[in-house]
Amino acid sequence: MRVGIVGWFGSDNLGDEILLHSLITSVRAVKENASFVVFSPKPDRVAELHGVDTENMPVLRARGASGRQVAVQRAIKSCQLLLLGPGTVFQERSPHLSWPGTLPMFARIIAMAKLAGTPVAAVGVGVREGGTLVGRQLLRLVGAWCLAVGARDERTASHFGSGAEVIGDMAYALPLPDVAGADSGRRFALSMRPLAPGLEASLVAATSGCADRLRREGWSGTFLPMAFGRGANGEDDRVIYERAFRGLLDLDSTPLDGSRPLAGALGDWLRSLATNQLVLGTRLHAALMAVALGVPTVAIAYERKVHDAFVDLGLADYVMSPDVDAETLHQAATRAVASTEQFQQAAGRVAAQGRVAQAFVTALVKRLG
Known part of the structure; x- marks a missing residue:
């Protein structure tokens, strides 16, 4: 069986x-x-990390766009199933996108799949907030065109019609390494992404203030870079590390540091993440993977998806707004560290939701394979 996958990878x-x-x-x-x-x-880069065949997105305005269209159409026709997502792939606008964003491209991809006779489904998808009426109507059409829609959350599912299912974040289905007994003492990790200047300044003050206090209380800390911004403006976490955290925290490694295939490097990264007794994170998947491993975690909701995910996991007390101050963040961190049983229960919810996501994928593949 040959499967196509479309997303921001x-x-x-x-x-x-x-x-x-x-x-x-x-x-x-x-x-x-x-x-x-x-x-x-x-x-x-996708081929390097994942060892799969790849094609460019079928954009209309890039150099060699007509050749891309032919290659993409041929590749789609070779598939028995085309999957949209996972991730926040449906965006009308973002800090780096102007309206109408990605929606026309995804509509075009679906049309190409229809022409090729290839069934299309959406898996673990999210919709960025702030859409227009036109965008919402197009998303409803996407839901009607797809064989099935597995949405990340209830809000996203509502955009695609009554046939959409909530399957959770696709990361919940990731097989986790055995981390029993993982413990390195009083160690914490901080994930921070670049944000708009006004928002970033206050949040850096809060996170660095909290991190400094933890260190004075005997904790050791690392900065957890989650994105290097290859071809994406304003997405390199190392920039904010150099600007605000170099003298305070060590820089942790990531599976993206070299050319090693992701599959092996990811297991080592997860085992290292599990040795923390606390994670503070603006990056959604730094926070979610820590929770999946049972690590007490405080998330900072720079976007609604972060807030929604923590509420769904029963962790509403541990998700902060971006205007949080250092004292409030430290108080939340202290509560989280003292609530290990609550985070073990949340890890169980992640595992249960992962089984839902796996069942959705299983049903799709068996239906067409």
Whole structure:
């Protein structure tokens, strides 16, 4: 069986690569010999990390766009199933996108799949907030055109019509390494992403103030870079580390540091993440993977998806608004560290939701394979 996957992969955002790896793993759990072609903005990097066939996104205004259209159409026709997502792939606008964003491109991809006779489904998808009436109508059409829609959350599902299912974040289905007994003492990790200048300044003050207090209380800390911004403006976490945290925290390694295939490097990264007794994070998947491992975690909701995920996991007390101050963040961190049983229960919810996501993928693959 050959499966196509369309999404924002290859830009060296570890969260996106975790999503892709989890989806590939979930398909292969049903069809061990499945092959893949991934359509992304950075196909060479995707091939390097995941060892799969790749194609460029079928954009209309890039150099050689007509040739891309032919290659994409041929690749889609070779697939028995085309999957949109996972991740926040449906965006009308963002800090780096103007209206109408990605929606016309995804509508075009679906049309190309229809022409090729290839069924389309959406898996673990999210919709960025702030859409227009026109965008909402187009999303409803996407829901009607898809064989099935597995949405990340209730808000996203509502955009696609009554047939959409909530399957959770696709990262929840990621097989986790054995981390029993992982403990390195009083150690914490901080994930921070670049944000708009006004928002970033106050949040840096809060996170650095909290981190400094933890260190004075005897904790050791590391900065957890989750994105290197390959081809994406304002997405390199190392920039904010150099600007605000170099003298305070050590820089942790990530599976994206070298050219090692992601599958092996990711297991080592997860085992290292599990040795923390606390994670503070603005990056969604730094926070979610820590929770999946049972690590007490305080998330900072720079976007609604972060807030919604923590509420769904029963962790509403541990998600802060971006205007949080250092004292409030430290208080939340202290509560989290003292609530290990609550985070073990949340890890159980992650595992249960992961089984829902896996069942969705399994049903799709068996239906068409």
